[in-house]
Amino acid sequence: MSKKNRMSGNEAVANAIRQIDPDVIAAFPITPSTEIPQYISKFKADGLISTEFVTVESEHSAMSACIGASASGVRAMTATSSAGMALMYELLYVAASDRLPIVMAAVNRTLSGPININTEHSDSMGARDSGWIQIYSENAQEAYDNMLMAHRIAEHPDVMLPVMICQDGFITSHAIENILLEDDEAAAAFAGGYDPPHHLLDPESSVAVGPYSVSPYVMEMKVAQANAMIRARKVILDVAADFEKTFGRGYGLFEEYRMEGAELALLIMSSAAGTAKVAVDRLREKGVKAGLVKLRVFRPFPAAELAAALKGVRALAVMDRSEGFSANGGPLGAEVRMALYGKADGIKTINIVFGLGGRDARVEDFEALYGELAGLAGKPAADIPYFKHMGQRE
Numbered sequence: 001m002s003k004k005n006r007m008s009g010n011e012a013v014a015n016a017i018r019q020i021d022p023d024v025i026a027a028f029p030i031t032p033s034t035e036i037p038q039y040i041s042k043f044k045a046d047g048l049i050s051t052e053f054v055t056v057e058s059e060h061s062a063m064s065a066c067i068g069a070s071a072s073g074v075r076a077m078t079a080t081s082s083a084g085m086a087l088m089y090e091l092l093y094v095a096a097s098d099r100l101p102i103v104m105a106a107v108n109r110t111l112s113g114p115i116n117i118n119t120e121h122s123d124s125m126g127a128r129d130s131g132w133i134q135i136y137s138e139n140a141q142e143a144y145d146n147m148l149m150a151h152r153i154a155e156h157p158d159v160m161l162p163v164m165i166c167q168d169g170f171i172t173s174h175a176i177e178n179i180l181l182e183d184d185e186a187a188a189a190f191a192g193g194y195d196p197p198h199h200l201l202d203p204e205s206s207v208a209v210g211p212y213s214v215s216p217y218v219m220e221m222k223v224a225q226a227n228a229m230i231r232a233r234k235v236i237l238d239v240a241a242d243f244e245k246t247f248g249r250g251y252g253l254f255e256e257y258r259m260e261g262a263e264l265a266l267l268i269m270s271s272a273a274g275t276a277k278v279a280v281d282r283l284r285e286k287g288v289k290a291g292l293v294k295l296r297v298f299r300p301f302p303a304a305e306l307a308a309a310l311k312g313v314r315a316l317a318v319m320d321r322s323e324g325f326s327a328n329g330g331p332l333g334a335e336v337r338m339a340l341y342g343k344a345d346g347i348k349t350i351n352i353v354f355g356l357g358g359r360d361a362r363v364e365d366f367e368a369l370y371g372e373l374a375g376l377a378g379k380p381a382a383d384i385p386y387f388k389h390m391g392q393r394e
Helices: 009-020 035-045 059-071 082-097 140-154 184-191 215-247 272-285 303-309 331-340 363-376
Strands: 003-007 024-027 052-055 076-080 103-108 133-136 163-168 177-181 254-257 264-269 290-295 297-299 315-320 348-354 387-390
Touching: 003 009, 009 035, 009 076, 009 103, 009 140, 009 163, 009 177, 009 184, 024 035, 024 059, 035 052, 052 059, 059 076, 059 082, 076 082, 082 215, 103 140, 133 140, 133 215, 140 163, 140 177, 140 184, 140 215, 184 215, 215 297, 254 272, 254 303, 264 272, 264 331, 264 363, 272 290, 272 363, 290 303, 303 331, 315 331, 315 363, 331 348, 348 363
Parallel strands: 024 052, 024 076, 076 103, 103 163, 133 163, 264 290, 264 315, 315 348, 348 387
Antiparallel strands: 003 177, 133 297, 254 290
């Protein structure tokens, strides 16, 4: 039975971890994810979890410990942000290529430089091609729910890939919100147990797990990873369907908000979606055919599904909370254009880079952006810039 509560995104995720009670957690503190291992250490001290909590000397060591634990056949987790995730980058690729279903609580924060502790997606976007499944959360409820689903996705025999559950630093991680917390027994039952068929400590199975492969096998390993990521799309939806059946809250690869008959749309991720939804509601009251698509699953990228959802839109703004320094906008903009190519070419699309370093994006900013989209809808595609920045001082 669900219980109403009030807590931050960090506390919500920590409670999901407590309910899952993984075998090993290895983490090194970094703002704004520090609270998660703090909560875990208190749960451990209070005897609420049996987890082996490994205090390491760096994030690189944290992921190394998770890799060793997962390869040994146990459920392993970590939490990090920003430069901490960057210090893990080498090991993120190892974890994915070794097909280890590690789960990470990723609290998104600007990746240096310049050093900044506020939200941005540059840290997880820097790891977008590492082979990890990436799921993003709009609020504390979604962060909690996504964490409860994470192991079921990662450990599915058709997948066996690591998963990062992302939420926006401070905006989601530290703000107190009303959420529904599930009973411990129900949450644990949903997460289930983990009993891999092969692992290093199984005396009946001769396996080796390591980061190195010789040339005749590397491509086969990477293709196997790629195929697992393709299969993950169905598994994510299947797990979400079971979650909705169990707890009543539904999730897909993305959320379509007031997209019925929408001519102008935003495609956005994480906490800013909540602000943009208010703008959509205001505009709909004025008769503007505005809509929004909130992307939840960035890896695997739901290209065909997004193209179908956006097909009737005249003008689209793809919102990137990360500057790709490609001279063409951010990574989400590039992915969405790829998805639309040949499937929904008629949409006038612009990539908007916004909110860097935690810069606020107000309801009024999004309303003004929909006004810009209305102007773009009537322009020739050749006259529309690939991208622009929103919210910076001139």
